C-alpha cells in the first residue's frame with residue numbers, strides 16, 4: 279500500500295474536514311492509509327494526491343466523495359449501547375413526555391425522536407424496541423422516529439435492518455431478539471412492524487437543521503468526538519435550537535458537554551444522565567400537582583396488559599391470544615413500589631428532581647401516564663437486565679378502558695401510514711440523500 283506524504287495527508291485531511299466535519303490530527307496518518315488505501319486501487323490512483331485530484335473532479339453523482347465518507351467514518355455501534363440511555367428513555371423521559379404532551383381532547387400524543395448519527399441503525403431500533411417494551415402498544419401515540427447519518431453505506435444498512443449473528447450478539451438479549459427480529463440468511467432482520475416506525479435519511483450534521491423540524495428527544499452519541507472543538511460547539515448550538523424547550527438530549531457515555539455547550543444542563547436519573555436546555559424545568563405534567571397520593575393504587579396489577587409483540591401480520595397485533603411469554607410477572611419490586619416517584623434516599627436518582635408528584639386515578643385526565651405505567655423504580659432490576667437474566671420482563675401498563683380513553687387507530691393503519699412516509703422518503707434499501 280502506498281505511503282501517504284505529509285502534504286497529501288494535509289490535502290486529504292482538509293478535504294475530509296470540509297465534506298464531513300471529521301477532524302483528523304496529524305497522528306491519524308495511519309488511519310487515512312488504512313481507510314483510503316483500498317480506494318487507491320479501486321480508482322486506479324498511483325498516489326493519494328491523484329485520489330485527491332480525482333475527488334476534486336468528482337462527477338455528478340459524487341461517488342468518490344461518498345466512498346471517502348463511507349471509508350473514513352467510524353460506524354462502530356451496537357444494540358442498547360451503554361444500556362442506561364434506554365432505561366432513562368423507558369422510565370423517565372417517555373413517561374414524563376407523555377404526561378406533558380397528552381392532547382386535551384382525544385387525539386394521539388405526538389413525540390418526535392431523532393437519532394443523529396445513527397450509523398447502521400442499532401440505536402434507532404433500540405429506541406423503538408424500548409418504546410414497545412414500556413408502552414406495550416404504540417397505537418395511542420404518534421411517534422416520529424428519524425435516524426440520520428452522513429455515511430451512505432451505514433444508512434442503507436440501517437434502512438434495510440438486517441444484522442449478522444455477530445452484530446446481534448452484541449447487546450441484544452435473546453428474548454428481545456426473538457420478539458422483534460426474524461431470521462434471514464446470514465443473520466436476523468428487524469420485523470416490519472418495527473422497521474416501519476423509523477425514517478432514515480442521509481444527513482450531514484455540519485449542515486443546517488432547519489428543515490428537520492423540532493424534536494422532543496435527540497440521541498447524539500459518539501459522533502461529536504470526531505469533530506474539532508469549534509464544530510462541537512456549533513453542533514450543540516444547532517441541536518439546542520432543534521430541541522423542544524422541554525426536550526431531552528442524550529450524548530455518549532464517555533462524552534461531556536462541559537465547556538462545550540453551556541445552553542444545556544445535565545440531569546441525573548437512574549444512574550444515567552440526560553441533558554435539557556437551561557431553563558427547562560423538566561416540569562411535572564399539568565395535572566400532576568393536584569393528585570392525592572393514595573389514588574395511585576389504581577395502577578395495580580389488575581390494570582396491566584402484557585406488551586404487544588409485533589407479529590409478522592400487523593393486523594393481528596391487537597387480536598392474538600396471549601401466550602405464556604406475555605404473562606405479567608409475579609409481584610416484584612416494581613409492583614410493590616409506592617406510587618410516589620421519589621427515588622430512595624441516597625440513590626443516584628436522588629440527584630434529579632422527581633419527574634412527577636404522586637399519581638392518582640380517576641377521570642380522563644387524572645392520574646396521568648405515570649398512574650398507568652409500571653415504572654421500574656430506581657434500584658430495582660431494569661427490564662433488560664431481567665431479560666438477560668432470563669427472568670420474565672416487567673410488564674408495562676398501557677392505557678386502557680380504565681384510563682377512560684378510547685383505543686387509538688389500529689396498529690395496521692399506523693404502520694401503513696409510517697410505511698408510506700418512509701416510502702416517500704426513499705425507502706430501503708436505498709437511503710435518502
Ligand SMILES: C[S@@+](CC[C@H](N)C(=O)[O-])C[C@H]1O[C@@H](n2cnc3c(N)ncnc32)[C@H](O)[C@@H]1O
Pocket residue numbers: 298299300351352353354355356359394395396397398401426427428429432481482483484498499500501504530
Ligand atoms: C461511532 S458511530 C455512533 C453511532 C451511534 N450513535 C452509537 O452511539 O452507537 C458515529 C457515526 O457518526 C457518523 N458521522 C460522522 N460524521 C458525521 C456528520 N458530519 N454528520 C452525520 N453523521 C456523521 C458516522 O458515519 C458514524 O456512523
